[in-house]
Structures are given as C-alpha cells and as structure tokens.
Amino acid sequence: MSVDKKLLKLVGIPSETGNEKRISDYLFQELKKIGLEVIKQEINSEQANIIGFLRNDKENLLILHAHMDTVGVTPELWEFNPYGELRNNNVYGLGACDVKGSIAVILESLEQINLKDLEYDLMVCFVVNEEIDGEGSKELVKEFKEEFKKYSNVLAIVCEPTELNICLGNKGSAFIKMEFKGKEGHASRPEEAINPLLKMSEFLKDLERIQEGIKKKYNNTMLGSPTITPTIIETNNKSPNKIPSRCYLTLDVRTIPCFEKELSDFLRNLERTYDCEISFVGKPAPSSFIEEDSEVIIKLNEVLRGIKESIKKTIKKSSTDAGFFTMIGIPTVIIGPGNEKKAHQVNECISIKELNEGVKFFKSLLNKKLFKGL
Numbered sequence: 116m117s118v119d120k121k122l123l124k125l126v127g128i129p130s131e132t133g134n135e136k137r138i139s140d141y142l143f144q145e146l147k148k149i150g151l152e153v154i155k156q157e158i159n160s161e162q163a164n165i166i167g168f169l170r171n172d173k174e175n176l177l178i179l180h181a182h183m184d185t186v187g188v189t190p191e192l193w194e195f196n197p198y199g200e201l202r203n204n205n206v207y208g209l210g211a212c213d214v215k216g217s218i219a220v221i222l223e224s225l226e227q228i229n230l231k232d233l234e235y236d237l238m239v240c241f242v243v244n245e246e247i248d249g250e251g252s253k254e255l256v257k258e259f260k261e262e263f264k265k266y267s268n269v270l271a272i273v274c275e276p277t278e279l280n281i282c283l284g285n286k287g288s289a290f291i292k293m294e295f296k297g298k299e300g301h302a303s304r305p306e307e308a309i310n311p312l313l314k315m316s317e318f319l320k321d322l323e324r325i326q327e328g329i330k331k332k333y334n335n336t337m338l339g340s341p342t343i344t345p346t347i348i349e350t351n352n353k354s355p356n357k358i359p360s361r362c363y364l365t366l367d368v369r370t371i372p373c374f375e376k377e378l379s380d381f382l383r384n385l386e387r388t389y390d391c392e393i394s395f396v397g398k399p400a401p402s403s404f405i406e407e408d409s410e411v412i413i414k415l416n417e418v419l420r421g422i423k424e425s426i427k428k429t430i431k432k433s434s435t436d437a438g439f440f441t442m443i444g445i446p447t448v449i450i451g452p453g454n455e456k457k458a459h460q461v462n463e464c465i466s467i468k469e470l471n472e473g474v475k476f477f478k479s480l481l482n483k484k485l486f487k488g489l
Contacts, residue, residue, distance in 0.1 A: 118470045119206050122219035126199040126208030132184040135243045139165050139183060142218070142241050149225045151239060156258060162243040164251050169230050169237035174267040175486040176236045178445070179477075180252070180436065181217045181274040182245030185210035192461045205464040213458035216465040217274035217451040220473035227474070228481050235486055236266070245436050248398045252436035260443055268486050269445045270411060273403075273437040276453030278469075279423055279476055281415055283337055284404030285431035285449065287370040287438055289378065290396035292363055293318070293385070299352070299360040308358040312350070315364050318389045319345065333374040337430045338404060341374045343367075369432065371402050372441075401438030403447055404430075411446050411485075418479045422472055431455075452476075 116124070130138040139155065142165045146153045151167030158164060165183075188197045188209045195207035206216070218241060225239070238259075242251035263269050275282065295315045300308025322343065330340040344367045352359035370378065382393045405412065407428055419426045431449065440447040452473030453465045 118219050118223040118474055119201065119467050121222055122206045122211060122216055122465070122470065123199045123201060123208070125215040125219055126197075126206070126211050129198065130183050130185055130210065131187050132244055132246045133161065135162055135183045139163050139241070139243070142183065145222055146239060149222070150230060151225075151237075156255060158243055158251055158254055162251070164243060164255055165241040166255070167237075167239040169233065171231070171233060171236050173233075173235045175234075176238060176263065176266045176269045177481075177485060178238045178240060178269065178271040178440070179221055179274070180240045180242065180271060180440075181214050181221065181451075182243070182251070182436065183215075183218070183241050184243055184246050185213070185215075186246050186459050189461075194462055195464075197463075204467045206467065206470070207462060207464040209463060212276045212453035212463050212465045213455070214274050214276065214451060214453070216276070216453050216470060217473065220452060220470060220477055221274070223474045224477035224481060227478055233481065234484060237481075242436065249400050249434070249436050249439060250398070252439040253398075256439045256443060263443070263445065270485060271437070271440040271445050271447040272480070273435055273440070273447055273449045274451035275431065275435055275449050276455045276458055276465075277429060277450050278454055279419065279450060279452055279472060280427040280429050281412060281419070282429045282431055282449035283407060283412070284441075285402060285433065285435045285437060286338055286341075287375060287400050287402035288434040289368045289370060289399035291366040291368055291382065292394050292396050293366065293389070294392045294394070295362050295364070295390070296392075297358070297360055297362075300358045302356045302358055305358065310358050311360070311362040314390060315348070315362055318364070318385070318391075329374070333371060335371045335373070335404060337407070337428075338371045338402065341371055342369045344369075365396060370399075372404055375399075375402060400434035400436075401442050403435065403437035403441040403449070405441070405446055405448060409446065411448060414483060414485055415448060415450070415480075418476065418483055421479065422475050450476075 146167035297311030
C-alpha cells in the first residue's frame with residue numbers, strides 16, 4: 116500500500132480527541148505487521164497510546180512520536196470529503212496534515228528499511244489527547260521515564276507539520292483563571308458594595324507594565340518572551356442593576372523554559388498584589404527548546420540536505436507534546452511533512468509530493484548514524 120493510500124485509510128477513521136479507539140486498534144495491528152513489539156498503554160477506559168518497540172539491545176534509543184487525535188469537524192463546510200479524498204495530487208481529510216500524514220510516512224518508512232540493521236533501539240509512539248492537553252504524552256513519559264534512564268543517549272522526534280524544516284521548539288501554554296471577590300449590592304448604591312470588577316480593572320491597567328517587566332527578564336533568542344493575554348471576563352451576576360460578588364478573568368499565558376521554572380512564584384505574587392485567587396484551567400503544556408548548534412541539529416541538517424534545497428530553523432508559538440520529553444532531559448526536535456497553515460482548517464490537505472519527501476527523510480534518518488559523537 117503506497118503512502119498516500121495509507122493516509123487515506125487513516126483519515127477514513129474518525130479520531131477526534133476522546134474518540135481514538137478505532138484508530139489505535141488499527142495502528143496496533145499495523146505496527147505488529149511491521150515486526151515491532153507493540154503494547155497499548157491505557158490512559159483511561161476509552162483512550163490508549165500505541166507504542167511499538169524494536170529492541171536491538173543497543174545503548175541508544177530513538178523515539179518517533181505522533182498524535183492520533185484530531186480536532187472536530189463540520190462536514191458541510193468542506194468542499195472535499197473530510198474523511199478522505201484524493202484530488203489534484205493532494206490527500207484531503209481531517210488530520211491529513213496534522214498529523215496523520217506523519218503517521219503514514221512513519222509506517223511507510225519502517226516497511227522500507229531493514230529494522231535489524233538499525234544501530235539503536237527504536238520506540239514508535241502514537242498518542243492520544245494531544246489536541247486538548249497532551250495527557251497521552253504526559254502519561255507516556257511518566258511510565259517510561261525510568262526505562263529511558265537505562266540508555267546512554269535518547270533522542271525524540273515529535274511530528275508536527277513543519278514542511279520538513281527543523282523546528283527547534285515551541286512555547287508552552289497555561290490557562291489561568293483569576294477570581295476577584297467583592298460584596299454584592301444594588302448598582303444604585305455602589306458605596307454599600309465592594310465591586311470585584313474594579314479590583315480586576317486594577318490588574319488590567321497594570322498588565323502592559325507587567326508584560327514589559329516579563330519581556331525584560333525572560334527571553335529566548337528563538338522563542339521570544341512569554342505573553343499574557345486576557346481572553347474571558349465573567350461574573351456570577353446576570354442582572355444589569357446588581358453589583359456581583361465574584362468576577363473571573365481568564366488568561367492565556369504562553370511560556371518559555373526559564374519562565375516556567377518561576378511561574379508558580381509569579382502567580383502567587385499576583386494573588387498577593389491584586390487580592391485574588393488563581394487556579395489553572397486544565398493542565399499546563401510545557402515548552403520545548405533545543406539549541407541550533409547542538410550535535411543533533413547538525414546531523415538532521417545532513418539528512419535534509421539531500422531532500423530539501425533550503426532548510427529553515429523555526430519555532431512554534433503554539434504548544435506541542437515535545438515539552439514532555441525535554442522536561443526530563445531528552446533532546447527533542449519537532450519536524451514533519453505538511454504545512455501547519457493547513458492544519459485545523461476546512462479542506463485540510465497534504466500533497467503526495469510532501470508525503471514522498473517525508474518518507475525519504477525518515478528513511479534517511481532511520482539509517483543515519485544518529486548517535487555517533489553524542
């Protein structure tokens with residue numbers, strides 16, 4: 116089965132986050148056919164990561180990682196079949212670019228090489244829940260953290276659509292809810308109440324100054340500085356003539372590694388300064404970064420030279436699962452076929468040319484003496 120037909124099969128299996136069971140069952144069997152030792156790592160009763168091992172009893176480990184889940188879809192908005200259509204040398208479908216194209220490429224590459232010739236152990240991870248909070252990758256790293264320590268070197272490749280450019284990292288994300296308390300009352304007698312919206316307004320007035328302070332203190336040459344963006348304001352009141360007793364401000368916080376280490380202290384200081392209570396909405400996703408002059412990046416450049424005329428070094432401002440690996444000290448690179456501008460879009464697609472280039476890259480990568488000199 117060609118790589119484009121593999122992808123058509125994958126996008127034909129709906130796998131919106133929380134509904135990955137069918138595709139995980141399918142990929143379990145596909146990795147077994149290739150000859151890997153395959154396990155299901157149960158995340159909950161409905162979701163499981165699929166993990167394939169090639170144990171060559173080597174001292175180094177390569178991890179290939181891609182997520183199985185997709186965002187939701189509104190089929191009537193699509194010109195093409197969101198569950199798979201080949202047209203104009205493109206494969207259309209939900210997840211075709213993000214990142215079922217990468218899964219198809221990995222499967223095809225593994226079929227085309229002699230696994231016994233690999234000079235390292237291999238771990239292929241197809242995970243759940245990336246589009247929500249990365250719980251699949253978080254549990255993967257938690258379970259196998261001690262096993263990773265047995266190797267002299269571990270390298271992770273996290274697949275995202277980068278047009279096969281080398282993505283050095285991504286910002287992390289944390290969604291924060293600030294709760295401001297007051298005393299309710301009639302809006303015609305504000306002197307008898309304590310308006311929590313006025314407390315909130317003090318923080319919002321100061322936010323530009325706070326952001327400037329963060330920018331000066333925390334910076335990464337590629338990732339830039341952390342950002343704090345207000346996104347939702349709510350109160351516990353629906354009456355226009357009543358002062359609420361509570362109001363809530365939700366913030367989208369984008370992080371970089373040095374800021375994440377001090378995030379808890381930063382939030383506690385906000386609580387003291389603005390008389391509020393702060394909690395996380397969902398689970399924070401960690402940032403990831405690898406230096407451009409690292410040996411791993413040099414080797415990836417060598418692999419790509421025979422495939423691409425121009426190789427760019429990029430970063431992602433949105434979060435990925437790469438941070439779960441870098442958090443435990445595993446050098447991690449984000450790379451894969453496809454254009455991220457087509458991800459999460461109506462008529463999402465990837466070209467057959469991009470898929471074939473992806474196969475060429477992963478075959479070269481797998482056959483490369485990746486760990487020599489590390």
